[in-house]
Amino acid sequence: MRGTTIRDVARRAGVSIATVSRVQRGSAPVADDTRDRVAAAIEALRYVPNRLGRGLAERRHRAMGIVFPDLSGPYFSEVIGGFETAATDDDHGVMVLSTHGREAAADRVRDLASRVDGLLILGRTVPDEVIRDLHEAGRPIVLLARPPVGDTDAVRAENRATAARLALHLIDVHGHRRIAFLGDPDSSPDGAERWDGFVAAHRSRGLAGPDGPIRSLYRQAEGYAAARLALMAVDAREPPTALFCGNDEIALGTYRAATELHRRVGHDLAITGWDDIPTARYLAPALTTVRQPMRELGLWAARALFARIHGGGGPPRHEVLPTQVVLRASCGCATTPMQEEPER
Amino acid sequence: MRGTTIRDVARRAGVSIATVSRVQRGSAPVADDTRDRVAAAIEALRYVPNRLGRGLAERRHRAMGIVFPDLSGPYFSEVIGGFETAATDDDHGVMVLSTHGREAAADRVRDLASRVDGLLILGRTVPDEVIRDLHEAGRPIVLLARPPVGDTDAVRAENRATAARLALHLIDVHGHRRIAFLGDPDSSPDGAERWDGFVAAHRSRGLAGPDGPIRSLYRQAEGYAAARLALMAVDAREPPTALFCGNDEIALGTYRAATELHRRVGHDLAITGWDDIPTARYLAPALTTVRQPMRELGLWAARALFARIHGGGGPPRHEVLPTQVVLRASCGCATTPMQEEPER
DNA sequence: GTCCAGCGCGTAACCGTTTTCATTGGCCCA
DNA sequence: TGGGCCAATGAAAACGGTTACGCGCTGGAC
Numbered sequence: 001m002r003g004t005t006i007r008d009v010a011r012r013a014g015v016s017i018a019t020v021s022r023v024q025r026g027s028a029p030v031a032d033d034t035r036d037r038v039a040a041a042i043e044a045l046r047y048v049p050n051r052l053g054r055g056l057a058e059r060r061h062r063a064m065g066i067v068f069p070d071l072s073g074p075y076f077s078e079v080i081g082g083f084e085t086a087a088t089d090d091d092h093g094v095m096v097l098s099t100h101g102r103e104a105a106a107d108r109v110r111d112l113a114s115r116v117d118g119l120l121i122l123g124r125t126v127p128d129e130v131i132r133d134l135h136e137a138g139r140p141i142v143l144l145a146r147p148p149v150g151d152t153d154a155v156r157a158e159n160r161a162t163a164a165r166l167a168l169h170l171i172d173v174h175g176h177r178r179i180a181f182l183g184d185p186d187s188s189p190d191g192a193e194r195w196d197g198f199v200a201a202h203r204s205r206g207l208a209g210p211d212g213p214i215r216s217l218y219r220q221a222e223g224y225a226a227a228r229l230a231l232m233a234v235d236a237r238e239p240p241t242a243l244f245c246g247n248d249e250i251a252l253g254t255y256r257a258a259t260e261l262h263r264r265v266g267h268d269l270a271i272t273g274w275d276d277i278p279t280a281r282y283l284a285p286a287l288t289t290v291r292q293p294m295r296e297l298g299l300w301a302a303r304a305l306f307a308r309i310h311g312g313g314g315p316p317r318h319e320v321l322p323t324q325v326v327l328r329a330s331c332g333c334a335t336t337p338m339q340e341e342p343e344r
Numbered sequence: 345m346r347g348t349t350i351r352d353v354a355r356r357a358g359v360s361i362a363t364v365s366r367v368q369r370g371s372a373p374v375a376d377d378t379r380d381r382v383a384a385a386i387e388a389l390r391y392v393p394n395r396l397g398r399g400l401a402e403r404r405h406r407a408m409g410i411v412f413p414d415l416s417g418p419y420f421s422e423v424i425g426g427f428e429t430a431a432t433d434d435d436h437g438v439m440v441l442s443t444h445g446r447e448a449a450a451d452r453v454r455d456l457a458s459r460v461d462g463l464l465i466l467g468r469t470v471p472d473e474v475i476r477d478l479h480e481a482g483r484p485i486v487l488l489a490r491p492p493v494g495d496t497d498a499v500r501a502e503n504r505a506t507a508a509r510l511a512l513h514l515i516d517v518h519g520h521r522r523i524a525f526l527g528d529p530d531s532s533p534d535g536a537e538r539w540d541g542f543v544a545a546h547r548s549r550g551l552a553g554p555d556g557p558i559r560s561l562y563r564q565a566e567g568y569a570a571a572r573l574a575l576m577a578v579d580a581r582e583p584p585t586a587l588f589c590g591n592d593e594i595a596l597g598t599y600r601a602a603t604e605l606h607r608r609v610g611h612d613l614a615i616t617g618w619d620d621i622p623t624a625r626y627l628a629p630a631l632t633t634v635r636q637p638m639r640e641l642g643l644w645a646a647r648a649l650f651a652r653i654h655g656g657g658g659p660p661r662h663e664v665l666p667t668q669v670v671l672r673a674s675c676g677c678a679t680t681p682m683q684e685e686p687e688r
Numbered sequence: 689g690t691c692c693a694g695c696g697c698g699t700a701a702c703c704g705t706t707t708t709c710a711t712t713g714g715c716c717c718a
Numbered sequence: 719t720g721g722g723c724c725a726a727t728g729a730a731a732a733c734g735g736t737t738a739c740g741c742g743c744t745g746g747a748c
Binding site for chain 1: 347390392393394395396397399400405407414415416417418420421422424425428429432437438439440441442444452454455456457458459477481596621622623626627628
């Protein structure tokens with residue numbers, strides 16, 4: 001099934017392949033009648049230039065790649081959506097690669113790198129060494145939700161200030177004094193920054209800082225276990241009146257623990273999450289959380305990649321996009337029925 | 345930033361480029377010492393073959409494409425995830441294209457087709473004409489959740505039998521006699537089949553069939569409006585005691601309408617959805633719905649595409665994967681606290 | 689009438705691989 | 719010692735485009 005090539009078109013239109021190329025891409029002036037003949041031939045043969053030949057000659061793929069841990073959950077979908085929109089608008093294809101913790105991730109990423117003009121890497125999916133190699137080989141790279149490696153570009157969402165704001169909301173507005181942090185500051189820079197903001201809020205009010213985070217991976221089952229641990233107060237101290245969760249998944253698990261331990265969320269126990277997953281507003285009571293501009297993160301990344309691909313050098317760009325506290329009922333705020341929020 | 349090419353390696357190893365190629369891909373025997381020299385040169389220069397050159401020579405991209413409406417919602421993420429897994433395991437890249445109702449979709453799809461070896465098309469994203477063209481041009485294509493065009497391959501989830509089963513559950517187990525169907529049978533084949541099954545269930549019990557679906561697009565706001573319409577019973581007839589929703593989004597909207605009209609879901613109003621979105625189990629009461637094997641759909645599609653790419657011809661393959669009713673509390677079944685379901 | 693500028697177009701080089709085909713040289717056997 | 723065979727390798731022809739370069743022709747300036 002050999003496709004029709006530029007030579008077929010040239011033959012049919014009675015011109016050289018150079019002229020077909022010029023008509024096809026409008027790269028140089030062509031006489032009107034010639035252009036018409038060529039256009040007619042292209043139309044008749046349904047000619048579509050072969051991307052590989054074109055790419056080889058142009059020395060570019062016109063495609064960008066994106067590497068993410070996995071597609072489950074709304075988080076990455078949104079980022080990819082934003083990225084794809086920006087890329088497609090600029091006439092670039094988008095190749096995706098999900099590492100979901102596979103061993104061979106490094107090789108796969110190197111392979112992907114050889115298929116695209118630039119790479120967006122999300123989170124902790126790729127060993128630093130690989131990133132460094134690719135970057136040093138001159139491949140445009142943008143990192144997202146991940147600390148820069150060397151002088152790569154990077155974009156992330158704000159964590160520290162918003163975490164502090166949310167903690168202060170619990171302290172100042174709802175009067176909480178014993179708040180537990182559920183999450184794992186060590187496993188990701190995001191987590192560490194949220195913990196920092198949380199601690200800073202306590203300091204700024206002269207409160208005895210929380211002694212440490214209740215370790216929990218960012219999954220529901222872990223959140224459940226951590227919440228039980230926190231609320232059962234095995235040591236003689238009084239249990240916390242509020243749970244500050246590192247993300248919404250953890251918060252989901254804490255709801256279950258709260259129910260089991262007969263604590264009423266939003267009344268005698270405040271819970272907050274992070275991410276504003278779609279489910280958050282449908283929980284009873286609806287979850288107070290933090291919304292990240294995920295689409296915009298993807299958009300920014302794509303644009304930064306373009307700048308590198310086209311513009312070339314320049315100093316590394318780092319961007320921090322603002323996040324937003326979303327107050328719902330789980331922190332004790334007046335109940336706004338979930339259903340009344342505008343559709344996202 | 346001209347990358348190192350096969351010629352650089354050949355020069356350094358003191359061999360011809362043919363030999364480098366042979367070593368690199370193991371396609372023909374090479375003497376041990378030669379191989380070692382070449383391997384050393386490849387290593388030293390960090391040589392990675394250029395995909396475009398290779399693709400051109402091999403006459404294939406080693407990539408597959410996937411076209412979907414948009415990335416929001418868990419549905420497509422899962423399908424793409426499955427597809428990506430299968431493709432990557434077979435050493436193929438995956439290019440994604442989201443049409444989100446854009447006008448230029450047809451051109452974009454044609455463009456994508458020229459970048460990959462095979463195409464998976466989800467739902468109603470692409471005009472039939474484009475699909476037909478590509479298929480007739482010999483491009484491997486698989487359609488998902490969409491009726492075949494001509495003799496293309498296609499895979500979808502079962503709808504009719506499961507819809508009937510779910511409707512019979514409402515009729516036989518919970519004794520409902522007036523059930524409204526909320527959705528739009530005309531907008532998608534999936535919807536039409538669910539409606540068919542719904543009607544068939546009524547017939548099989550000798551019930552006066554429902555006079556027609558309450559039209560609703562597959563979105564929350566539309567579901568809300570449709571539910572109000574159904575429950576307010578403007579015509580003198582008694583309002584339905586159960587709402588059979590075409591998907592979970594619609595069901596989400598009906599919860600709100602039910603609350604406003606003082607109907608208690610799971611008690612004096614049964615509601616069912618379709619898709620089993622992550623939120624479904626966290627609603628109060630948890631939503632009875634239907635789970636589709638989304639990952640498997642993506643996997644099947646990728647494998648079918650491979651078969652076409654490698655194997656070539658053969659009769660069109662159509663596959664229908666089974667779906668599964670998930671009983672929760674919204675239909676009136678005994679409440680299983682959402683939290684006790686195993687994590688997905 | 690001559691000269692020169694510039695337009696339209698074709699020739700051919702090039703992009704970086706894979707692969708066919710031919711060549712070389714060593715080895716074995718008669 | 720010569721012939722045949724085979725393994726290892728290189729030269730060169732694809733693959734399907736883009737584009738630098740230059741040529742022929744036309745038309746205006748002198």
